[in-house]
Amino acid sequence: xxxxxxxxxxxxxxxxxxxxxxxxxxxxxxxxxxxxxxxxxxxxxxxxxxxxxxxxxxxxxxxxxxxxxxxxxxxxxxxxxxxxxxxxxxxxxxxxxxxxxxxxxxxxxx
Amino acid sequence: xxxxxxxxxxxxxxxxxxxxxxxxxxxxxxxxxxxxxxxxxxxxxxxxxxxxxxxxxxxxxxxxxxxxxxxxxxxxxxxxxxxxxxxxxxxxxxxxxxxxxxxxxxxxxxxxxxxx
Numbered sequence: 001x002x003x004x005x006x007x008x009x010x011x012x013x014x015x016x017x018x019x020x021x022x023x024x025x026x027x028x029x030x031x032x033x034x035x036x037x038x039x040x041x042x043x044x045x046x047x048x049x050x051x052x053x054x055x056x057x058x059x060x061x062x063x064x065x066x067x068x069x070x071x072x073x074x075x076x077x078x079x080x081x082x083x084x085x086x087x088x089x090x091x092x093x094x095x096x097x098x099x100x101x102x103x104x105x106x107x108x109x110x
Numbered sequence: 111x112x113x114x115x116x117x118x119x120x121x122x123x124x125x126x127x128x129x130x131x132x133x134x135x136x137x138x139x140x141x142x143x144x145x146x147x148x149x150x151x152x153x154x155x156x157x158x159x160x161x162x163x164x165x166x167x168x169x170x171x172x173x174x175x176x177x178x179x180x181x182x183x184x185x186x187x188x189x190x191x192x193x194x195x196x197x198x199x200x201x202x203x204x205x206x207x208x209x210x211x212x213x214x215x216x217x218x219x220x221x222x223x224x225x226x
Contacts (some may be wrong), residue, residue: 033212044218095184098172098173102154104155
């Protein structure tokens with residue numbers, strides 16, 4: 001069982017907006033920056049969002065992140081077929097002295 | 111271009127040892143934290159451990175599941191990070207990635223299989 005809680009799956013149709021949630025605790029998400037990663041099938045993860053809401057260069061502005069208290073979310077607008085992937089949130093947890101990941105959310109584009 | 115390239119994976123018997131390497135380029139090695147992250151077949155990402163940057167004296171932290179068995183080290187002269195894995199168990203079977211946790215940059219991964 002993962003320290004950060006994500007829904008196992010989400011789905012949407014092309015053009016829709018999808019939100020993936022990430023719930024932690026005061027010792028993790030509530031205290032530290034959240035990072036989001038996208039993992040396309042058969043490939044290594046790729047950084048999608050850093051420091052809660054910052055996009056690395058090259059990441060489309062269709063992807064946005066936010067954080068409130070001990071929860072964070074990843075919004076994907078204008079859903080496209082190439083967004084079909086696994087998405088993970090991550091943060092440091094000072095009570096564990098460890099980085100923790102969410103269990104991952106499999107996004108299906110219908 | 112930021113690059114991280116893992117090597118050293120393979121098949122090892124339970125109780126055995128293996129040393130993974132992560133060769134880096136395209137960034138100032140001493141300035142960055144670098145993590146080891148693993149992914150068991152069909153499973154999610156699991157953080158294994160961290161080597162902090164020079165400012166933080168290259169201190170390390172480990173996941174509870176590997177503490178006492180795995181050791182992370184650096185060779186600044188080679189811009190490389192290492193993961194020494196001892197007393198390997200079947201549940202350590204996974205693809206192992208090295209990654210910069212706070213900025214972009216993941217390796218392609220190296221597969222470690224622990225089986226008799």
